[in-house]
Amino acid sequence: MKLYSRITGTGSYLPPRRLSNADLAAELATQGIETSDDWIVERTGIRARHFAAPEVCSSDLGLEAARQALQAAGVKAQDIDLIIVATSTPDMVFPSTACILQDKLGANGCPAFDVQAVCSGFIYALSIADAMIKTGAASRALVIGAEVFSRILNFNDRSTCVLFGDGAGAVVLEASDTPGILASDLHADGKHVGILCVPGHVSGGNVLGQALLQMDGQAVFKLAVGVLDAAARAALAKAGKTEADIDWLIPHQANLRIMQSSARKLKLPMEKVIVTVDQHGNTSAASIPLALDAAVRSGKVKAGELLLLEGVGGGFTWGAVLLNW
Numbered sequence: 092m093k094l095y096s097r098i099t100g101t102g103s104y105l106p107p108r109r110l111s112n113a114d115l116a117a118e119l120a121t122q123g124i125e126t127s128d129d130w131i132v133e134r135t136g137i138r139a140r141h142f143a144a145p146e147v148c149s150s151d152l153g154l155e156a157a158r159q160a161l162q163a164a165g166v167k168a169q170d171i172d173l174i175i176v177a178t179s180t181p182d183m184v185f186p187s188t189a190c191i192l193q194d195k196l197g198a199n200g201c202p203a204f205d206v207q208a209v210c211s212g213f214i215y216a217l218s219i220a221d222a223m224i225k226t227g228a229a230s231r232a233l234v235i236g237a238e239v240f241s242r243i244l245n246f247n248d249r250s251t252c253v254l255f256g257d258g259a260g261a262v263v264l265e266a267s268d269t270p271g272i273l274a275s276d277l278h279a280d281g282k283h284v285g286i287l288c289v290p291g292h293v294s295g296g297n298v299l300g301q302a303l304l305q306m307d308g309q310a311v312f313k314l315a316v317g318v319l320d321a322a323a324r325a326a327l328a329k330a331g332k333t334e335a336d337i338d339w340l341i342p343h344q345a346n347l348r349i350m351q352s353s354a355r356k357l358k359l360p361m362e363k364v365i366v367t368v369d370q371h372g373n374t375s376a377a378s379i380p381l382a383l384d385a386a387v388r389s390g391k392v393k394a395g396e397l398l399l400l401e402g403v404g405g406g407f408t409w410g411a412v413l414l415n416w
């Protein structure tokens with residue numbers, strides 16, 4: 092049995108409709124909601140986001156990202172033996188988006204399930220796939236983060252609707268004789284449920300409660316900065332590495348100021364941080380694999396380099412994965 096798991100291919104997909112801050116501000120203005128490119132850039136670093144067409148679901152975005160990842164890895168869909176989709180915007184209440192995507196991909200038969208850890212979802216899903224590969228339960232996994240957050244945004248709340256976007260990212264994770272994923276560190280603290288949530292649910296055929304995103308931005312910001320640093324250090328310690336060993340920090344893309352703070356705490360220059368939040372906004376579980384794919388395809392990330400992936404989000408959930416490229 093092979094002892095390790097390695098990422099052998101990455102992919103990503105953004106729906107074609109791109110809205111700059113100015114485009115979004117103009118749309119919001121028609122509803123009497125005032126915002127500006129200056130405010131959004133200064134507070135978040137976001138300049139644009141993509142929104143999916145109404146008929147497009149998370150599985151559709153995830154499918155495109157998955158196909159790209161399979162192609163990059165040189166793996167056929169039929170050879171995949173595990174599919175995990177991280178999403179908080181599933182196609183249906185059930186079955187899972189992973190099952191829907193599996194059928195669209197033509198990889199029928201292998202286990203497929205969703206992970207719900209909001210913006211930490213990809214970190215959770217990657218850790219689970221790594222653990223399953225290390226126990227021999229799988230040997231070639233597709234791990235996908237896919238979201239249509241535009242569906243759960245309250246466009247009357249300017250403090251949240253300017254922050255998020257839609258998209259998907261995917262990796263193929265394969266059993267390997269040489270180490271890829273070195274360590275992971277996952278956490279949740281349910282006492283913070285209320286600071287970032289979509290507090291609606293389906294009952295008797297109706298949606299009860301508010302099925303739109305609500306967030307205490309400052310509480311999330313403060314908590315995120317501390318827990319990300321703790322998870323990053325825990326993952327480094329588990330692998331016997333230090334912050335000086337990190338070649339690339341690939342954080343959840345929520346807010347440039349949170350990323351700058353994470354980098355500062357790890358004594359990393361921003362040149363070592365992959366930033367896509369400016370072009371994608373916050374795509375929740377899709378943000379880390381989208382950023383990873385951008386980094387790989389641009390040629391920034393090179394063989395043998397050490398990557399630290401870190402995520403934080405509703406739950407509250409957070410975690411980090413350290414890996415050799």
Ligand code: UT7
Nearest residue numbers: 125126127130134210249250253308309311312345346404
């Ligand atoms: O995956 C995790 C997801 N969440 C996050 O990462 C969010 C973390 N938090 C944040 O990024 C920041 O807290 C925000 C970007 C959400 C907000 O930035 P802030 O510096 O905490 O601003 P604030 O909420 O304190 O609002 C400051 C002002 C307020 O006006 P007054 O009361 O000072 O007059 C808001 O009404 O900015 C106003 N404001 C806006 N103005 C223009 C809030 N949203 C907007 C907007 N455009 N879109």
